[in-house]
Amino acid sequence: MRVLLFVFILFPLLELALLIKVGSSIGVLATLLLIFAGVLAGGFLLRIAGPATAWRARARLLSGEAPEQEMLDGLLLAFAGLLLLLPGFISDVVGLLCLLPVTRRLLRARLSRAVPRSGPSSSVPPGGPAAGPRAAPGGSERPRPQIIEGEWERRDD
Structure with missing residues (x-):
């Protein structure tokens, strides 16, 4: 219940407060350019990381193994893409963390332990x-x- 409260009410308020704070410090145009650059960089990284994950999953399937890690990678990449499309700096930072292989490996290990x-x-x-x-x-x-x-x-016949 607390997580849903945070996601639907507090998270957008935190994003808005940070946008206002950054906008008052560096200006509105620079803030909008940073948000636009984050969306472009995230989209570019997703275009590279998505097909690479699909090829690794295909290789695992062809070798007769279940592509569990690749499926979790794909889920984390989709979540990162969603976060990068949201306007705001907090969601961009969390989305970029989901795109990095080191943090994605840690999140994948945590998710695989949590899911029966x-x-x-x-x-x-x-x-x-x-x-x-x-x-x-x-x-x-x-x-x-x-x-x-x-x-x-x-x-x-």
């Missing part, structure tokens, strides 16, 4: 415990998905 694992990426394969390959006896290695290769032909 469920669905196909859990330790039990979809067909039951006997369906997939076993992990190492020490339990340190994640089980890899079973891949069955073959050829098929479509016949429309």
Whole structure:
């Protein structure tokens, strides 16, 4: 409840207060130019970081691994893009922090600990415990998905 109160009421008020403070210090035109430059820089960084994350996710999928990290990176990049589009300096700083690989790695680790694992990426394969390959006896290695290769032909009679 407190987080929603902060996001919807206090955060815009803090952004407005900071905009007024900066505008009174450096002038309205310079403040508007800083906000516009932040939007342009964020858009440029998103154009570079977005496709790179998609290519890494594709490479992980082709190697037979789940692209969990890349999906969280994509989520953080989308959140950063939203924050960079909002007018204000606080949202720009938080958005730029989400774009940096170091802070994104820290946020990704925190998010992956907070979200419980469920669905196909859990330790039990979809067909039951006997369906997939076993992990190492020490339990340190994640089980890899079973891949069955073959050829098929479509016949429309």
